[in-house]
Amino acid sequence: MAYKFLVPKTVISGKNAIEEAAQQMSDLGKKALIVTDKIMVKIGNVSKLTDVLKKSNVEYEIFDGVNSEPTDIIIGEGVEVYKNSGCDFLIAVGGGSPIDAAKAIGVMVQSSGNISDYMGKVINTSIPPLVAIPTTAGTGSEATQFTIISDTKNNVKMLLKGPSLIPILAIVDPEFTITSPQGVTSATGIDALTHAVEAYTSRLAQPLSDTFALSAIKRIFGNLRTAYSDGNNFEARNQMSLGALEAGIAFNNSSVTIIHGMSRPIGALFHVPHGISNAMLIVECLKFAIDGAADRFCEIAKTVGIYKEGMSDIEASKALIEEIKNLCDYLKIPTLEGYGIKYEDFIKQIDKMAEDALISGSPSNTKKQPTKEDIIKIYENLWK
Ligand SMILES: NC(=O)c1ccc[n+]([C@@H]2O[C@H](COP(=O)([O-])OP(=O)(O)OC[C@H]3O[C@@H](n4cnc5c(N)ncnc54)[C@H](O)[C@@H]3O)[C@@H](O)[C@H]2O)c1
Ligand SMILES: [Fe+2]
Known part of the structure; x- marks a missing residue:
């Protein structure tokens, strides 16, 4: 029996991983949409990232509208910001919710319709390069092909799947998790x-x-x-x-x-x-x-x-x-x-x-x- 085994292309882990990842991030595009939540901005996890991006001359736009249960509506808002601000890649900073939201935003910037259209199908759409910086030691979404998005019409948490959803770069820097209550x-x-x-x-x-x-x-x-x-x-x-x-x-x-x-x-x-x-x-x-x-x-x-x-x-x-x-x-x-x-x-x-x-x-x-x-x-x- 043969088995397929999928992992992110690059994982940078440990102390100062964020600084180590500067070059890789700047290789991925010119302007990043940072997908996050308001707490990440408030406690300074986003500025840990933007400090590194500024030094590397990578432009960015921040979308901090994700909550702890990302919905199809939030994904639509993120897609708008991505398109209107001319971004060409995605960086998620947060727990599973912002990482999952960034995956779904990535799918929807490349296709029309609604994210719920993908329920029960394998997502083959290629998405813009996606970097994941987890701030909880939990979901593992930085390494998975899954995203969990709430369908607000049917009150269902959809489990959506596709190999293209695996982040290209996972930055697993424990410093980002220290503030986790x-x-x-x-x-x-x-x-x-x-x-x-x-x-x-x-x-x-x-x-x-x-x-x-x-x-x-x-x-x-x-x-x-x-x-x-x-x-x-x-x-x-x-x-x-x-x-x-x-x-x-x-x-x-x-x-x-x-x-x-x-x-x-x-x-x-x-x-x-x-x-x-x-x-x-x-x-x-x-x-x-x-x-x-x-x-x-x-x-x-x-x-x-x-x-x-x-x-x-x-x-x-x-x-x-x-x-x-x-x-x-x-x-x-x-x-x-x-x-x-x-x-x-x-x-x-x-x-x-x-x-x-x-x-x-x-x-x-x-x-x-x-x-x-x-x-x-x-x-x-x-x-x-
Ligand atoms: N994609 C996958 O493979 C996968 C796997 C399991 C779960 N999930 C999904 O992930 C979501 C849950 O993610 P989660 O459990 O990481 O929580 P979360 O991202 O919803 O965060 C929970 C709360 O903790 C706060 N928080 C996160 N990190 C913090 C930090 N370092 N300091 C202070 N506050 C912090 C957030 O701001 C938020 O208020 C769910 O929607 C779940 O269904 C996805
Ligand atoms: Fe889980």
């Missing part, structure tokens, strides 16, 4: 862990995605607690940035599975941030997934040092899930109720959420195939 560090860290665990236990796992997934899991388990409790710890932030990148590379070449499939509908309907909805689901979904992949969960348990001599695959898998639960507790991940969602409102939407989860295609990558009834049961278990 505790709530963002925990949610995005669990998102990255989920990517790696799902990639490793997916039906689509392949030898190279396994390598990146296990390495990511080890780094994230070893550093997320410290990055959360001591945000200024540069080395923990560096390890988390690398772990999130590795996890992104892993699931980009394998896939996510049931947790992500079930997480997007919670995000779309109840506006729970992506990492938190993953974290709310991770324990219940993994309990379901053990059956088909206990040998793989056991391998993860060995990687993170939880496995004890003589444990069966199932026992090791259960010990791993317990450890993930402890991690979520340490990170103070809220329950649905704790997040302020009402049981009656949630139950009313369960059928649509289960349908939307299955339509996304992610749950069917789980080794044990979930039915709609299984998915409904897991959503219900979140209230027990």
Whole structure:
């Protein structure tokens, strides 16, 4: 069996990566559209980039209209700014939201219609050169062919895909993540862990995605607690940035599975941030997934040092899930109720959420195939 493995053309990582990347950025075009959000401008992450661009004589325009759930409408606004200001490449600075928005803007500057026209299709349109500078250690979007954009007409978080969406240059500079507040560090860290665990236990796992997934899991388990409790710890932030990148590379070449499939509908309907909805689901979904992949969960348990001599695959898998639960507790991940969602409102939407989860295609990558009834049961278990 042969496997395809896709990664960004260049990754520059570590301390001062942004300065190191100056030449590569100026080689990509004359004027960049910087796609970001208002917080990135306010806290100075955008000026860290523009200082470097100014020194390299690269012109830029800033589009800071992205929020934490980029929509088709925001993408349209970004496209206007790109065209009206004569840009020829894109630089995204932010968490997954600005990076995903920049990908979708890239698609739409080359084509007419609406971004939702691409739902369910592989995007083959070539996009302008795209640089991604992640400021969360989470989504791995700097290395993936995915973008998640909300369709405001149908209340669906669309998962759009195409190899041309992989950024040409990923600048993984942990300095950009230092200001990430505790709530963002925990949610995005669990998102990255989920990517790696799902990639490793997916039906689509392949030898190279396994390598990146296990390495990511080890780094994230070893550093997320410290990055959360001591945000200024540069080395923990560096390890988390690398772990999130590795996890992104892993699931980009394998896939996510049931947790992500079930997480997007919670995000779309109840506006729970992506990492938190993953974290709310991770324990219940993994309990379901053990059956088909206990040998793989056991391998993860060995990687993170939880496995004890003589444990069966199932026992090791259960010990791993317990450890993930402890991690979520340490990170103070809220329950649905704790997040302020009402049981009656949630139950009313369960059928649509289960349908939307299955339509996304992610749950069917789980080794044990979930039915709609299984998915409904897991959503219900979140209230027990
Ligand atoms: N494309 C992919 O492969 C992929 C994978 C997983 C998730 N996603 C998507 O990514 C989005 C979520 O991205 P995210 O979790 O990175 O969050 P985000 O980009 O929405 O950011 C969350 C909040 O944290 C703030 N923030 C980010 N970095 C900060 C920093 N360094 N200092 C201070 N504040 C900071 C942002 O301004 C924002 O208010 C969702 O839409 C999700 O569906 C995409
Ligand atoms: Fe994710």
